[in-house]
Amino acid sequence: MTDGAPVTAEEVAARMAAFDPFEPRPVVAVAVSGGPDSLALTLLLANWAAARGGRVLGITVDHGLRPEAAEEARWVGEVLAARGIEHRVVGWQGERPERVRQQHAREERYDRLRAVCAQEGILHLALGHHRADRAETVLLRLKGQSRLDGLAGMAHQREMPEVRLIRPLIDLPKGRLIATLRDRGLGWVDDPSNRNPDHLRVHMRALLPHLAEDGLTVTHINALAGALGTARRTVEAAQDALLARAVTLHPAGFARLDPGMFRDARPEVADGALARALLAVGGAIYPPRGGRLERLAGELRTGLSATRTLGGCQVIPCKAGLLVVREWERVAAMTLHPGEAAVVDGRFEVTLSPTAPGSAILRPLGRAGWAGLTQRQPSLKAHALPGPVRPALMGVFEAQECAADGARGLVAVPELSHLESNGCAWLADWRYAPRRALTGAGFTVVQDEAHTMS
Structure with missing residues (x-):
């Protein structure tokens, strides 16, 4: 296949077979921004799933950082609806930092995608990363002085508490994804941030052609990442x-x-x-x-x-x-409304009860909050939790009563099993489930451009 040939249904089936097993009627969520990579992946997987009696849900995360993003999300919904593909748009959960860095936006995006999958009971989340994305990631991490875990690049798939991330296109060139859309008579969204030279990834993308002139091609970079990925799995086991x-x-x-x-x-x-x-x-x-x-x-x-x-x-x-x-001082407070679910501070999966008396603010107790709590309940002073842990405990505060610090409005501290008289009415679920588990499934790689998965 040339770099300009559309991706065929047979190729998609072969790539998805690397992620077997799936349920009898597979349901796959796809992170779709409207760019050529994610849009092509959504259409290809919709055909793959339909042939097996399943379906695809396209999820667009609109961070609200660009005024045109809402219109782009609407356009994506129209394109998918015309092809019978479900689509959902989700925004920033809770309060947005005044200055949003790329890392903040990326973490928020993954949190929102995971939350939708958990709500819908979807077990597979597909991402549209391709061959050049993988090489760019290796260069970024090399510049950032990453060690073996970073230089192995992107995992072919990654298990998370509620969903697994899969990257079916990670060994394909971007040109083939663009050709897939053109073959179907479709355009795509052109995000101007992908051309902003202030973004380090854009700078690395511009370097790739110059590196290739000296023999350091995308294929060579990815081959190195594959070898390092195999080594990474051995180290991860230890x-x-x-x-x-x-x-x-x-x-x-x-x-x-x-x-x-x-x-x-x-x-x-x-x-x-x-x-x-x-x-x-x-x-x-x-x-x-x-x-x-x-x-x-x-x-x-x-x-x-x-x-x-x-x-x-x-x-x-x-x-x-x-x-x-x-570091509890660095944790941003999050507001949840009745029935809402969110990943709080990248660590706690929380669902507010649909019958909660009102909105709740989730934040650490802090020293003032712990002091106020122990004034109400002196027996907690003898609790076995170490002293440095106590101000970092997450509390649930009634939004209308919550102060910037202290214990006013506090209705629950789940990890102390502490509930005020009406505290049971606030929480439907609370689990410690960090974005990155302490241990888990090993790193997976595409060993070569022929898409053989280890």
């Missing part, structure tokens, strides 16, 4: 074993580490395991970049003597080893 022995993860969202076991492990294993502990407690998707992780891991090997912060976490020496606690 990290899983270390994490199972040396880390205890508490449902309140903190962890205890045995520093002796980390000191005895090989650095590449211990450093990665530390990063995964920080992700599970800090709620981020990507591990800390640069040399800060290495420096912290080095201090763990020589004996950490003072509190350090990294990845939105505090790492605190204590008698029982090390505590990893969320």
Whole structure:
């Protein structure tokens, strides 16, 4: 096949077979922005699913950052509706930061996609990343001084608590996706941010042709990523074993580490395991970049003597080893309305009861909140939770009564099983389920351009 040939139904079937098994009538969600990659994927998977008695749900996330985004989402809905494909548009959940960085937008996008899949009971979320996206990611992470886990690029599939992410097109060139749309007489959305040279990914994209002139082609970069991905899986298995022995993860969202076991492990294993502990407690998707992780891991090997912060976490020496606690001052408050569900701080899956008395604000207690709570219930002062954990506990506050700090309006602290008299009426579900679990399914790669999955 040439780089300008449309993608065939047979090719899609072969790629999707790599993700078997599916349910008898598969239902697949697709993240569709309206760009050529995601739109082509949505149409191709709709045909694949229909041939098996299933269906596709296209999900567009409108962050509200560009005025034209709403119109683009409407256009996507019209295109899909004309072809009998379901479509949903979701926006930013809760309060949006004044300055939204690309990482914020990306994390919010994944949270919203996961939430829709969980609500609909959809087990598979397809993403339209292609061959060049994978190579760009490797270059970005190389520039960011990533180690093995980052340089392996994108996973072919990734298991998450409520859904698995799949990338069926990751070994295909973008030109074939554009050809697929043209073959169907369709256009696509042109997001101007994809041409903004201030964005590092756009800069890396512009470098690829120049690198290819010197022999460092997209194919060569992806071949390297595939080899590193295979090595990454081996290291991940060792990290899983270390994490199972040396880390205890508490449902309140903190962890205890045995520093002796980390000191005895090989650095590449211990450093990665530390990063995964920080992700599970800090709620981020990507591990800390640069040399800060290495420096912290080095201090763990020589004996950490003072509190350090990294990845939105505090790492605190204590008698029982090390505590990893969320930096509660960095947690943004989130407002939920009755019946709404959300991933709060990238760590807690929360559903407000449809019959809740009103809107609720979810945020950490903070020191003032803990002090106010223990004034009401003095017995909590003797609670077994370590002192640094207490202000980081998430609380549910009645929105109309909530103050910026303190315990006013507090109706529930789920991890203390603390409920005010009407607290049971507020929460339908509360689970600690970080974006990146402490352990999980290993990294998966496309070994070569022939789409063989390991």
